Amino acid sequence: MDLGSNSFHLIVARVRDGDLQIIDKEREMVRLAAGLDADRRLTPEAMERAMACLTRFGQLLRDMPPGSVRVVGTNTLRSARNSRELIEHAEQVLGHPVEIIAGVEEARLIYLGVAHGLPDPGGTRLVVDIGGGSTEVILGEGFEPVRMESLHMGCVSFTRRFFPDGGITRKRLQKARLAALLEMEPIVAEYRQRGWEQAVGASGTVRAVRKVVESMGLSENGISAAALSQLVEHLADFRHHDELDLPGLAPERKPVFVGGALVLLGVFEALRIRHMMVSEFALREGLLFDLLGRIRHEDVRERTVESLLRRYQVDARQASRVADTVCRLHQQAMADWQLDDDNLARLLDWSARLHEIGMDIAHSGYHKHGAYVLRHADMPGFSQPEQEVMATLVRAHRRKFPQAEFQSLPESWIKPLTRLALLLRLAVVLHRARSDTPLPDFTLEVKKKTLTLTFPEGWLEEHPLTAADLQQEAGYLAKAGFGLAFE
Numbered sequence: 001m002d003l004g005s006n007s008f009h010l011i012v013a014r015v016r017d018g019d020l021q022i023i024d025k026e027r028e029m030v031r032l033a034a035g036l037d038a039d040r041r042l043t044p045e046a047m048e049r050a051m052a053c054l055t056r057f058g059q060l061l062r063d064m065p066p067g068s069v070r071v072v073g074t075n076t077l078r079s080a081r082n083s084r085e086l087i088e089h090a091e092q093v094l095g096h097p098v099e100i101i102a103g104v105e106e107a108r109l110i111y112l113g114v115a116h117g118l119p120d121p122g123g124t125r126l127v128v129d130i131g132g133g134s135t136e137v138i139l140g141e142g143f144e145p146v147r148m149e150s151l152h153m154g155c156v157s158f159t160r161r162f163f164p165d166g167g168i169t170r171k172r173l174q175k176a177r178l179a180a181l182l183e184m185e186p187i188v189a190e191y192r193q194r195g196w197e198q199a200v201g202a203s204g205t206v207r208a209v210r211k212v213v214e215s216m217g218l219s220e221n222g223i224s225a226a227a228l229s230q231l232v233e234h235l236a237d238f239r240h241h242d243e244l245d246l247p248g249l250a251p252e253r254k255p256v257f258v259g260g261a262l263v264l265l266g267v268f269e270a271l272r273i274r275h276m277m278v279s280e281f282a283l284r285e286g287l288l289f290d291l292l293g294r295i296r297h298e299d300v301r302e303r304t305v306e307s308l309l310r311r312y313q314v315d316a317r318q319a320s321r322v323a324d325t326v327c328r329l330h331q332q333a334m335a336d337w338q339l340d341d342d343n344l345a346r347l348l349d350w351s352a353r354l355h356e357i358g359m360d361i362a363h364s365g366y367h368k369h370g371a372y373v374l375r376h377a378d379m380p381g382f383s384q385p386e387q388e389v390m391a392t393l394v395r396a397h398r399r400k401f402p403q404a405e406f407q408s409l410p411e412s413w414i415k416p417l418t419r420l421a422l423l424l425r426l427a428v429v430l431h432r433a434r435s436d437t438p439l440p441d442f443t444l445e446v447k448k449k450t451l452t453l454t455f456p457e458g459w460l461e462e463h464p465l466t467a468a469d470l471q472q473e474a475g476y477l478a479k480a481g482f483g484l485a486f487e
Contacts, residue, residue, distance in 0.1 A: 002284045005033035005076040005132025006156050010057050011284045028053045029252050032076045033132045033156035041082045058093035069096040070287050075133030099383030103150025107136035108380050109286035111145040116289050117281030123197035130205040130263050132156035153183045155205045155260030166241045180266020188270050199273050202282040205260030208253045210278045215248035222277045225268050232265050301381035305350050312360040323352040326427035332444040337419045348420050351393040371395035396421040401480035429469045450483040
C-alpha cells in the first residue's frame with residue numbers, strides 16, 4: 001500500500017510459480033499534499049479524507065498475516081508536522097505497521113517496479129516518476145538502480161505554488177516551467193553524461209499526459225517531446241483547470257494536471273528527452289517485488305549492511321562476535337520480555353553488526369557518530385523508522401544509558417527498544433576483550449527491569465576483567481533504573 005501525496009494505492013498479489021499474480025487493486029485520490037497548511041500541518045479536512053480511505057482499505061488488509069503486507073508513506077507524510085496522528089490511525093485500522101520511506105528509497109522501489117514491468121532493453125534505463133510532492137529520477141541497469149535522485153517538485157506541490165486558485169495564464173505556465181528547470185539543474189550534467197538507451201515514465205501524471213497526447217493524435221506509444229510541448233502550449237487556451245477540455249483527461253485529475261504537465265516538461269527539456277515510454281508499474285509494484293525478495297531471503301537490507309561495514313572499515317570479526325551473542329541473549333529473553341517480532345530481531349542483529357560504525361569517524365563518542373550515520377545515511381531497503389530504531393540502539397550501546405533518547409520515541413517503541421538496547425549493551429560488554437575465545441554456556445534471566453547472568457562455576461574468577469566490566473555496566477544501568485546481577 002502506497003500512501004502518496006496525491007493518491008492512496010492498494011495492490012494485492014499472490015505468488016504463483018515463483019512470480020507475482022496481481023489479484024486486486026484499489027486507488028483513491030486523497031490529495032494529502034493539498035491539505036498541508038502554511039505551517040506544514042495536515043488540515044482536519046485532509047486528515048478526514050485520508051482516515052476514511054484507510055478505514056475502507058483496512059477491510060481488505062486486516063486479516064492478512066504479519067509480514068505479508070507493506071504500507072509506506074512518501075513525501076507528504078515525510079514532511080507533515082502532524083503526520084504521526086495519521087500514521088497511528090493507519091496502523092490501527094490496517095492492522096499492519098506503516099513505514100515512512102526516504103526519497104531515495106522511494107526511487108529505488110519505483111525503479112524495481114518499473115524494471116519488473118517492462119522487458120530489459122539492455123544498457124541503461126532512465127525512469128521518471130512524478131508524484132504529488134516529489135519527482136524521482138533514476139538511472140539503472142537491469143533490476144539495479146545506479147543513480148537515484150528525489151526532487152522537491154510534484155503535481156500537487158506545483159499546483160499549490162503556481163496555480164493555487166486554479167487559474168491558468170501564460171505567465172504562470174512560464175514560471176512553473178523555469179522552476180522545474182531550476183530544480184533539475186544540479187543533476188542534469190551527470191545524468192546527461194551517463195546517458196541511457198530508454199526513457200520510461202511512471203505514475204499518475206505521466207500516464208495522464210500519455211493518454212491525453214495519444215487521444216489528441218499528437219504522439220504514439222508514449223510521449224514525444226514535440227507532443228508534450230504542443231500540449232503545454234494548448235493549456236494556455238484555458239483560463240481555469242475546471243475548464244480543461246482535453247480528450248482522455250479524467251475529471252479527478254484536472255485540479256493537478258497542469259502542475260504535473262509543467263514538471264514533466266521541465267524534466268524533458270532539462271534532460272533533452274525525445275521520447276518516453278510509459279510503465280503501468282511503479283512504487284506499489286516495487287514494494288511487492290521487494291517484499292517477495294524478503295520472503296525468499298533476498299533482502300536488499302542485508303546488502304546495505306554489508307556495504308556499510310566495508311565503507312566504514314568495521315572490524316568484521318568483532319561485529320560477528322557481538323551479533324552472535326546478542327542473538328543468544330535475545331533468544332533467552334524473548335518470551336519473558338515479549339520480543340518475538342521478527343523484524344525487530346533482524347534490526348537488533350544489524351545494529352549489533354554496525355555498532356562500531358562510528359569508529360571510522362572518531363573513537364571518542366563513536367556510538368554517537370554511529371547513530372548519526374544510521375539516522376541520516378541513504379540506506380536502500382530501510383524505512384526511516386527502521387533507521388531510527390538502529391540509530392537508537394547504536395547510540396545506547398555503551399556508557400551512560402541515554403533515557404532521553406528513548407522518551408522522544410513513539411510510546412509503543414519505548415519498552416521493546418529499551419529492552420533490545422540492554423541486550424546489545426551486554427553483548428558488547430562480554431566481548432570487550434575482542435578475543436576469538438568463545439564465551440562459555442551462560443544463561444540470562446529477565447524479569448521486568450532486572451537481568452541476571454549466570455556463568456559456569458569459577459569462570460568469572462578466571463576472567464576478572466569481564467567481571468569488572470559487568471560491575472561497571474551494573475552501575476550504568478542502576479542509574480537508569482535497571483538491575484544487573486551476575487554470578
